[in-house]
Structure formats: structure tokens, C-alpha cells
Amino acid sequence: MSEKEKVKFGNWLSAAPATMGGLSMIGWMSVVIAVMLMVVCFIFGNFLGGLLALLLGLIFVFLFMFRFGEMDAGRTIAARVLERASQKRRKDTGATQYRTGLFSGLPAGQLWALPGALADIEELNGTDGEGESFTLLHHRSVGKLAATLTCVPDGADLLPQGMLDAQVETFGGWIADLSEDTSIAGATITVESALLSKKPLVQKLEGHVAEWAPAAAKEAHAQATAQLPDFFTDTSVHGTVVWDVKSVGEDLEEATAEVAGKLPYHRDFLYASGGGMPAVGTSEDLARVVQIAYNPHRAIEAATDDLLGHENPMRLSEAGPDYFDDFPTRVAFHDGVASMTAVMVIPPRIHITEKTFKKLFAPATKFLRKRVTVFYRPLSSGEALKKAEQLRRSTRTSASAKSMASAFDENKVQLAKKNESDLVDGAAMQAFSLMVTVTFEPTKKAYREATQKLKNLLESTKLTYRFVDYGVSSAFHATLPLGILPWEYKDIVDTVAEGM
Structure with a gap:
């Protein structure tokens, strides 16, 4: 099927307020109010007060409302200063360095706890409406319940285009149905990928070959691994x-039972969307995901354990990193590796097909592991x-503010x-x-190559992005499939600093 014949979907607009000369309508209203106050003060003969009112108004607008940066993606001075001040405060208090283990100073019973907001997660285990075991994560600080479903998607390259279009349509239906359940606070899709060399796996398998094994068996093993x-x-x-506890039940116990009854519905929808046979993750499943995220080299150990039938009884509450440092700008160091995160600020200004994001989600070189999360x-x-x-209103204002509107406008x-x-036709937003x-790897060369590769992948999707330079730990853990919704942790200070 040609590119023109492919089903296109998506009608993406930035939710950022429209600006004229870097100011939103509220910003211009603030300027007008400041001028009016100055005029009123002048009328009553208070010239100094009038000038002071104008000056303070302009300073407030300049700091908290004027956005510097690309079209629709600018940020205020207050937001930038708040980030740096928050990072400095975290450094001064030692919050940018996290340690676990016997010598960490963590309380008994929490020696390997997860850092930050994840340390306040409560695990709730049970059985859903179809008899499948599950673990719900209770985010106590924000009153949310999260369930993670592990999927094994069908290979898109081997599917007929008609089936692929049907799966995309079904997945779009699942996203639209999220709005119909008012107790749902949000949802995420996380795709983790890695392009791995066979050498570490072969070495690991060779280590399990007994020295007294017959020469013929050793030769057969060597030939098999060579293939x-x-x-x-x-x-x-x-x-x-992720569900809101108060919206889904009178108390936590009732909310847990209600969510358990909803899980088969979401599992069936993801199955019909090409997600293989989705299964609700248990605490052990999630612990494995987190441990590999902290150190991708553990994936080989986990795969070897699976081959040998070894079970890992580690629970999520015990899956914290050995250490996690995010005191540098942009880069975090944890368990012998390094990581960084980029965030989309403006969606692609194009209609997309199922191949638009293919490179971004697919395994890629230059990374030990890549994790893409859509919220x-x-x-x-x-x-x-x-x-x-x-x-x-905002798009019309933005276009009419220019003497000649661009094609983007x-x-x-x-x-x-x-x-x-x-x-009006019944669609959902x-x-x-x-x-x-x-x-x-935590080297300058690896950092340079990873940065360039990530930029290339993001540019290929036509979206506008920025790197997370401060609060790297929060960004790293937000992309884990544990139900962290960034907007649930946003306070009034962040809202004001980001501008209106």
C-alpha cells in the first residue's frame, strides 16, 4: 500500500496558550491593567506611585508571563529560575544522591526501597474477575491506584495492512474510552527496547556448561551458540x-475490588489492539522491569535465569538502585550506567501513519536501553x-496577530x-x-553518541522537544511503567512559574 493510501490519524494541537509577541492574552491584559493603574495614579497626582505600578506590572509580566523560546514552546524566566533553585536546594540538602543497603541509613525493612515518590507506594495483591493474579500500586501521596499490563505486541512488519489499520483503530477506541470512565486519572504506554550483542549471553551460557561434560556435548553447544x-x-x-481512589470507591478496599473488576476489560481491549496476550503485572514482574532499567546489563542475567528455570522472588518494594545520583545537569548516574531524558513540548505538526514513530520506538544502536513513554x-x-x-480562539488569535499568517498558523x-x-460527531479528546x-555507558564518548542519536530519532518524528536538565531523577522514574502521572505532582508554584 502506498503512503498516500495508508490510513492517517491524529489531530494534534499544542495546549500551550496562544501568544502575541511572546505574551498570552492574560499577559497583555496584565500590561493594560498596569498602564491603567499608572494613568489613575497620574490623575490623582501620584506620579511616583503610577510609575511604580507600571514598573512592578511590567516586571511581573516579564518574569512570569513572557515566554522565551520556539513557537508554542517558550518558557518563562520564572520557570527556568525555579528549576535551578530547586536543583540547588536539592544539592545543598543531599537529595540528589540516593543510596541503599546496610550502610545507607535507610530504616530497617526499607534498605532497598525505591527513591522519591516511589518509596511511598503500597503494593496491593489480589485476583481479578477472571482469576488472574495482579498487583495494584497505591500511590498514597496522591491517592491513585495503578495497574500495569505487560503486552507482547504482534510484529507489525508481518501483518497485512488491513489488520494493522484495524488494530490502530481499536487502540484509538481504547484511548477514547478512557474519557468514559470518570474515575480514570490517566494512562501510559511504555515501550522499552535494546539492541544487544550475543557475546554476553554466550559467555553466560558457557559458564553453566559443566567441566566434566563430554567433548561432543561441548562441541554441539559451541556450534549452537555460533549459529x-x-x-x-x-x-x-x-x-x-491509573484510577483516582476517591472516585472509584468509598475506601481503599472497595476501590481495589472495583479496579480488579475493570482489569479484564482493559486486557481484552489491548489484546484486540495487537498487544498479544496482556497480563496484569505482579510485584515480581515490576521489580524485574525496574532493576533492568537501573542497569540494562541485568537483562542478560534475567534471560539466563529464565532459560535455567530460576525464579527471582524480589518484590518491587525491594528493587531500589544501589545508588542514584542526579546532581549533574541532564545526566543521572545509577548502578554503573548513565541516563538522560527528553520530553516532547509540541506534538508533530503533521498527520501521522503507523510508521511515523517507528524509528523512535524501535531498538537502536548507541544506547544500552531506550524507554519511550506516552502519557x-x-x-x-x-x-x-x-x-x-x-x-x-487561541489559534485564530495567533494567526491574526501576524501581518501574514504562515502555513503552520x-x-x-x-x-x-x-x-x-x-x-460534535461524538469523538473524544x-x-x-x-x-x-x-x-x-558513563563515558564522554557514549554520552556524546547517545545525545546525537537521540536528537536524530526525535527530529525524525517532527516533534519539538527539550532535554530534562534538572530533576533528572523525577523524569527517569516517570517513564517507568509504575503509574506516575507528572501532572498529579504539579503544585501551584509550578503553575504560576510556567506562566498563564
């Missing part, structure tokens, strides 16, 4: 759904209509109109974002 491809891919996909925030029908109206106006039309975490 393995030089590189192989290790890919895992997780879908995480979905469902909007109710009322919220969706309000947001669509806001987008229509005109395209955004048309997309905003289509948004409202689609909502979801807010979404995307983050990419890559892990590499």
Missing part, C-alpha cells in the same frame, strides 16, 4: 492505567468542548475547527505527552 545472530532485540511493552490524560466531554473552544486554525467538528529515557 545465533550477532545481535538480537529485547523489547517489552507495558500499558498502565494520556482523559478529558470529559465538557472539558473537551471547553478545550476545543479555547484552542479555536493556517493549518492550526483548520485543525482547531476540525476538533470542534469531530467532538485526550491530552497527551511523550518522554524518552535512554541509558548508556
Whole structure:
């Protein structure tokens, strides 16, 4: 099927407020108010007070409302200063360095606890409506319940185009249905991938060959391992759904029972979307995911244990890193490797097909491991209509503010109109974002190569992005399939600093 014949989907608009000269409508209103206060003060003869009111108003607008940066992706001075101040405070208090183990100073029973907000997670184990075991994660600090489903997707390259289109449509239906359950706070899809050499695996297997084994058996083993491809891919996909405890039940026990009853529905939907045979992750499953994220070299050990039938009884609450340091800018160091995270700030300004993000999600060289997480925030029908109206006004304002609107401006106006039309026809609207975490060896060469490779992958998707330079630990753990929704941890200070 040609590119023109392929099913295209997506109607993506930035939720950032429209700006004229770097200021939103609220920003310009603030400027007008400051000028009016100055005029009033002048009328009453208070010239000094008038000038002071104007000066303070302009300073407030300049710091908290004026956005510097690319189109639709600018950031205020206050937001940038707050990031640096927060990082400095964390360094001064030692919060940028995390240690586990006997000499860590952690309380007994939590010697290998996860860092940050993850340390406050409570594991709730049970059986769902179809008799399958599961572990729910209770994020106590924000009152949320998360369930992670492990998927084994079908290989898209081997599927007929018609089946692929049907799976995409079903997956889109699942995302749209998130809005129908008002107790759902959000959902994520996490794709982890690695392109691995066979050498470590072969060495690991050879270590388990007994010295007294017959020469013929050793020769057969050597020939078998020699037939393995030089590189192989290790890919895992997780879908995480997060519910609000207060919305889904009167108390935690009732909420747990309600969520357990909803799990088969989400499992069936992901199955129909090409997710293989999704299974709700247990504490041991999630612990393995986290341990490999901290050190990708553990993937070989885990695969060898699977081949030999060894079980790993480690639970998620015991899966913390040996150490995690994020005091440098952009890079975090943990368990012998390094990592960095990039976040999407503006979606691709194009319609997409199933191949648009293929390179970003596929295994790639220059990384020990790559983790891409897409965040979905469902909007109710009322919220969706309000947001669509806001987008229509903001895109029209942004386009009319220029003497000659660009093709991007005109395209955004048309997309905003289509948004409202689609909502009238019964479509759903979801807010979404995307983050990419890559892990590499802790050397300057590996960092340089990983940075360039990640930039190339992100540029190929036509999205606008920025690297997370401060709060690297928070970004790293947000991309794990553990149900951390960044907007649930945002406070009023962050909101004001980001501008209006």
C-alpha cells in the first residue's frame, strides 16, 4: 500500500496558550491593567506611585508571563529560575544522591526501597474477575491506584495492512474510552527496547556448561551458540492505567475490588489492539522491569535465569538502585550506567501513519536501553468542548496577530475547527505527552553518541522537544511503567512559574 493510501490519524494541537509577541492574552491584559493603574495614579497626582505600578506590572509580566523560546514552546524566566533553585536546594540538602543497603541509613525493612515518590507506594495483591493474579500500586501521596499490563505486541512488519489499520483503530477506541470512565486519572504506554550483542549471553551460557561434560556435548553447544545472530532485540511493552481512589470507591478496599473488576476489560481491549496476550503485572514482574532499567546489563542475567528455570522472588518494594545520583545537569548516574531524558513540548505538526514513530520506538544502536513513554490524560466531554473552544480562539488569535499568517498558523486554525467538528460527531479528546529515557555507558564518548542519536530519532518524528536538565531523577522514574502521572505532582508554584 502506498503512503498516500495508508490510513492517517491524529489531530494534534499544542495546549500551550496562544501568544502575541511572546505574551498570552492574560499577559497583555496584565500590561493594560498596569498602564491603567499608572494613568489613575497620574490623575490623582501620584506620579511616583503610577510609575511604580507600571514598573512592578511590567516586571511581573516579564518574569512570569513572557515566554522565551520556539513557537508554542517558550518558557518563562520564572520557570527556568525555579528549576535551578530547586536543583540547588536539592544539592545543598543531599537529595540528589540516593543510596541503599546496610550502610545507607535507610530504616530497617526499607534498605532497598525505591527513591522519591516511589518509596511511598503500597503494593496491593489480589485476583481479578477472571482469576488472574495482579498487583495494584497505591500511590498514597496522591491517592491513585495503578495497574500495569505487560503486552507482547504482534510484529507489525508481518501483518497485512488491513489488520494493522484495524488494530490502530481499536487502540484509538481504547484511548477514547478512557474519557468514559470518570474515575480514570490517566494512562501510559511504555515501550522499552535494546539492541544487544550475543557475546554476553554466550559467555553466560558457557559458564553453566559443566567441566566434566563430554567433548561432543561441548562441541554441539559451541556450534549452537555460533549459529545465533550477532545481535538480537529485547523489547517489552507495558500499558498502565491509573484510577483516582476517591472516585472509584468509598475506601481503599472497595476501590481495589472495583479496579480488579475493570482489569479484564482493559486486557481484552489491548489484546484486540495487537498487544498479544496482556497480563496484569505482579510485584515480581515490576521489580524485574525496574532493576533492568537501573542497569540494562541485568537483562542478560534475567534471560539466563529464565532459560535455567530460576525464579527471582524480589518484590518491587525491594528493587531500589544501589545508588542514584542526579546532581549533574541532564545526566543521572545509577548502578554503573548513565541516563538522560527528553520530553516532547509540541506534538508533530503533521498527520501521522503507523510508521511515523517507528524509528523512535524501535531498538537502536548507541544506547544500552531506550524507554519511550506516552502519557494520556482523559478529558470529559465538557472539558473537551471547553478545550476545543479555547484552542479555536487561541489559534485564530495567533494567526491574526501576524501581518501574514504562515502555513503552520493556517493549518492550526483548520485543525482547531476540525476538533470542534469531530467532538460534535461524538469523538473524544485526550491530552497527551511523550518522554524518552535512554541509558548508556558513563563515558564522554557514549554520552556524546547517545545525545546525537537521540536528537536524530526525535527530529525524525517532527516533534519539538527539550532535554530534562534538572530533576533528572523525577523524569527517569516517570517513564517507568509504575503509574506516575507528572501532572498529579504539579503544585501551584509550578503553575504560576510556567506562566498563564
